[in-house]
Amino acid sequence: MAVTNFGYGINRPRAIDLDTNDLRKSRDIIAEMPELQTCIGCGSCTASCTAGNLTDFNFRKLHTSVRRGEYKGAYEEIGKCMLCGKCRLVCPRGINTRGLVMLLKRKLGDF
Amino acid sequence: MVKRVVIVGGGAAGMQTALELKSRGIEPMIVERDIELGGKVRGWHKLFPSFTPAGDVLKPIAERIKAERIRCFLGQDVVGIASDGVTLRSGERILADAVVIATGFTLFDAHRKQEYGYGLYDNVITSVDLERMMNGGKVMLADGSEPRRIAILHCVGSRDEKVGQRHCSKVCCITGVKQAIELKQLFPTADVFNFYMDIRMFGPGYEELYREAQEKYNVHFVRGRISEAAETINKRIQIKAEDTLTGRPLRMTVDMLVLLVGMNANYENGDLAAKSGLSLAPNGYFMAQNSFLGTVCSECEGIFFAGAATAPKSLADTLAEASLTASKVDEFLRNKFPSWQ
Numbered sequence: 001m002a003v004t005n006f007g008y009g010i011n012r013p014r015a016i017d018l019d020t021n022d023l024r025k026s027r028d029i030i031a032e033m034p035e036l037q038t039c040i041g042c043g044s045c046t047a048s049c050t051a052g053n054l055t056d057f058n059f060r061k062l063h064t065s066v067r068r069g070e071y072k073g074a075y076e077e078i079g080k081c082m083l084c085g086k087c088r089l090v091c092p093r094g095i096n097t098r099g100l101v102m103l104l105k106r107k108l109g110d111f
Numbered sequence: 112m113v114k115r116v117v118i119v120g121g122g123a124a125g126m127q128t129a130l131e132l133k134s135r136g137i138e139p140m141i142v143e144r145d146i147e148l149g150g151k152v153r154g155w156h157k158l159f160p161s162f163t164p165a166g167d168v169l170k171p172i173a174e175r176i177k178a179e180r181i182r183c184f185l186g187q188d189v190v191g192i193a194s195d196g197v198t199l200r201s202g203e204r205i206l207a208d209a210v211v212i213a214t215g216f217t218l219f220d221a222h223r224k225q226e227y228g229y230g231l232y233d234n235v236i237t238s239v240d241l242e243r244m245m246n247g248g249k250v251m252l253a254d255g256s257e258p259r260r261i262a263i264l265h266c267v268g269s270r271d272e273k274v275g276q277r278h279c280s281k282v283c284c285i286t287g288v289k290q291a292i293e294l295k296q297l298f299p300t301a302d303v304f305n306f307y308m309d310i311r312m313f314g315p316g317y318e319e320l321y322r323e324a325q326e327k328y329n330v331h332f333v334r335g336r337i338s339e340a341a342e343t344i345n346k347r348i349q350i351k352a353e354d355t356l357t358g359r360p361l362r363m364t365v366d367m368l369v370l371l372v373g374m375n376a377n378y379e380n381g382d383l384a385a386k387s388g389l390s391l392a393p394n395g396y397f398m399a400q401n402s403f404l405g406t407v408c409s410e411c412e413g414i415f416f417a418g419a420a421t422a423p424k425s426l427a428d429t430l431a432e433a434s435l436t437a438s439k440v441d442e443f444l445r446n447k448f449p450s451w452q
């Protein structure tokens with residue numbers, strides 16, 4: 001007898017789970033660039049971002065997610081950055097955000 | 112003839128006001144409900160923002176109180192206030208030419224936020240418990256082991272309609288930053304997460320300390336309120352929040368959850384105010400005459416305020432305010448008794 005598909009399914013949980021996420025890479029990135037932890041989530045980098053104004057690239061969200069151990073798709077995402085460096089001019093914490101792009105590319109290549 | 116002023120409350124505010132009045136040739140008396148002077152600060156370990164031991168600030172003040180022979184009525188509860196003196200619970204009245212209310216604040220009772228399990232789960236503690244542990248020389252989990260992952264929750268009993276406390280307690284953000292650093296100093300390999308709604312760094316050096324916690328101590332700041340905590344079978348604490356900066360729910364298990372309890376107004380303020388003709392601000396603190404030139408004056412002539420009785424304040428602000436209170440009392444007495452001195 002054919003199984004009727006009622007349209008229900010199991011969704012993958014959306015929650016960030018800090019018990020199961022592998023935080024080693026995140027620790028590694030922060031250790032290389034401790035200033036990244038001073039981010040206050042102001043969004044200036046995203047607001048000024050050339051790529052972010054043309055695509056759905058959100059630099060603030062991206063590096064916050066990476067710090068929480070969410071690496072999936074991050075490497076592909078960071079490829080949208082054009083390395084224009086505008087974000088670095090506006091960051092109120094003086095974070096070398098352009099340098100961070102390079103760091104993320106280097107560290108996340110294998111994800 | 113010597114002028115006498117009775118000060119209700121022998122915390123930092125009351126003690127410092129007494130010393131300032133004394134140096135102006137006025138005779139202060141302190142009525143303190145506790146059997147010791149000092150108020151809440153007696154329970155703190157090291158003070159933000161400079162990590163000065165609390166005793167280094169309190170002891171010299173207490174010694175001067177003794178040296179100046181300031182009269183202290185200890186273990187006496189004031190139940191009535193008027194401009195010509197106060198009434199003790201025993202019914203006895205202490206008469207004076209002016210009164211200073213320095214009754215401070217009440218710590219939020221964390222049991223009231225049941226969703227965080229304070230009193231139910233062994234490893235959920237308050238910021239006050241943590242100060243006590245540090246004073247006792249040992250911070251540890253209920254089973255005596257060291258925490259490896261700690262969460263600190265801001266705004267517990269503040270900015271929360273559910274417990275009838277709409278105001279911001281002002282000092283808990285910086286206390287949370289201070290305690291995060293202290294925990295990292297004690298347990299350098301532990302991970303510390305501060306869950307905050309807004310970070311309010313109002314004082315000199317506070318923002319700098321926040322930055323130091325982030326950059327030097329690698330404290331993780333997550334913007335989002337923990338919605339609930341549950342105990343696991345091995346006594347760890349499972350917490351849920353939204354990481355609002357990534358827009359996703361977040362969950363994790365920690366060894367210890369520290370609740371940054373807020374500063375509430377004293378419950379008896381309403382009763383004291385009603386009897387004396389004073390009014391209260393919507394948050395239950397005593398209402399000052401106005402927000403600029405009359406911050407330590409009340410609506411009743413001869414009754415003044417000092418310290419956290421009118422709003423949450425840091426110790427530095429409390430001590431500074433005491434001089435202002437003394438000068439306003441002095442001015443009042445000189446106007447009232449023109450022939451005095």
Ligand SMILES: Cc1cc2nc3c(=O)[nH]c(=O)nc-3n(C[C@H](O)[C@H](O)[C@H](O)COP(=O)(O)OP(=O)(O)OC[C@H]3O[C@@H](n4cnc5c(N)ncnc54)[C@H](O)[C@@H]3O)c2cc1C
Pocket residue numbers: 119120121122123124125142143144145148149150151152155157158159160187188189190213214215216217218238239282286372373374377417418419420424425426427428429
């Ligand atoms: C967790 C926490 C940590 C803190 N850490 C710091 C810090 O590191 N640095 C800093 O600058 N500030 C800190 N503060 C703030 C500091 O505690 C206050 O600024 C200070 O306690 C205010 O002093 P006060 O005398 O106005 O009030 P209190 O300390 O509350 O003293 C009031 C006194 O009045 C007495 N009293 C009340 N009602 C009556 C009555 N009816 N009759 C007789 N006596 C009465 C009480 O028993 C008490 O002794 C912290 C606050 C909290 C909550």
Ligand code: SF4
Pocket residue numbers: 045048049050051052059080081082083084085086087088097098101
């Ligand atoms: S360097 Fe990259 S992330 Fe920064 S503003 Fe330019 S495109 Fe955006």
Ligand code: SF4
Pocket residue numbers: 038039040041042043044045046060090091092093094095097
């Ligand atoms: S501009 Fe700087 S502080 Fe603001 S979100 Fe971007 S990295 Fe963080």
Ligand code: SF4
Pocket residue numbers: 265266267269270278279280281282283284285309310311371373
């Ligand atoms: S000082 Fe910070 S933790 Fe305390 S009530 Fe205000 S915002 Fe919340």
